[in-house]
Amino acid sequence: MPRESKQAKQERTQHLIAGLKAAYPDAHCELDHSNALELLIATILSAQCTDKRVNLVTPGLFRKYPTAAAYAAASSAELEQMIKSTGFFRNKTKSIQAACRALVENHAGKVPQTMDALRALGGVGRKTANVVLGNAFNINCGVVVDTHVARLSGRLGLSAQKEPEKIELELMQLVPQDEWTLFSHLLIWHGRRRCFARNPDCPGCEIRKLCPRIGVKAPGR
Numbered sequence: 469m470p471r472e473s474k475q476a477k478q479e480r481t482q483h484l485i486a487g488l489k490a491a492y493p494d495a496h497c498e499l500d501h502s503n504a505l506e507l508l509i510a511t512i513l514s515a516q517c518t519d520k521r522v523n524l525v526t527p528g529l530f531r532k533y534p535t536a537a538a539y540a541a542a543s544s545a546e547l548e549q550m551i552k553s554t555g556f557f558r559n560k561t562k563s564i565q566a567a568c569r570a571l572v573e574n575h576a577g578k579v580p581q582t583m584d585a586l587r588a589l590g591g592v593g594r595k596t597a598n599v600v601l602g603n604a605f606n607i608n609c610g611v612v613v614d615t616h617v618a619r620l621s622g623r624l625g626l627s628a629q630k631e632p633e634k635i636e637l638e639l640m641q642l643v644p645q646d647e648w649t650l651f652s653h654l655l656i657w658h659g660r661r662r663c664f665a666r667n668p669d670c671p672g673c674e675i676r677k678l679c680p681r682i683g684v685k686a687p688g689r
């Protein structure tokens with residue numbers, strides 16, 4: 469593919485967004501939650517785990533621990549048992565309890581609405597903070613880069629970077645800020661339903677005409 473100018477890439481990105489919106493008009497966060505605390509907990513649990521698996525665990529968890537204070541005061545062993553099936557349960561328990569203690573001590577139990585305050589909770593990385601800000605508060609502070617967003621950004625020729633934070637910076641240059649949160653959902657939905665890690669369905673792909681298919685060896689159009 470000939471080298472694409474930044475302006476041409478921005479324009480192509482606009483077309484990609486339009487194509488993905490048409491394909492997935494209902495794209496949204498697939499972690500079940502009804503408030504910012506629940507989303508924070510679900511996002512911590514989603515590391516190295518599918519959203520489906522997290523959604524099996526969270527109804528009982530949210531019933532048992534309805535507040536940050538409840539997580540902070542919980543028995544670690546009990547919490548570990550409840551989230552065991554999501555993997556890395558000891559570390560996740562530590563992250564949840566560290567974050568919830570900080571919420572109780574510094575934020576009256578409420579989830580703060582800035583990147584810096586969320587990162588300062590402990591156990592909360594930039595990706596988790598972006599998920600919470602974008603989906604619980606409608607604040608577009610960054611682009612969530614998970615495994616799907618990273619893979620599709622490469623195949624679509626939007627970023628050749630490998631590290632999530634570098635990919636995020638490049639996507640923030642290409643995508644209008646008011647679409648940062650939605651853009652992640654669109655790529656995640658496409659990654660789950662069409663642009664699979666192995667054997668992407670390029671012949672059936674809604675945006676194939678806009679995709680250089682970088683690194684894809686499977687049969688194309």
Ligand code: SF4
Binds near residue numbers: 623663675679681682
């Ligand atoms: S054309 Fe293929 S590689 Fe490109 S987005 Fe579609 S499924 Fe993915």
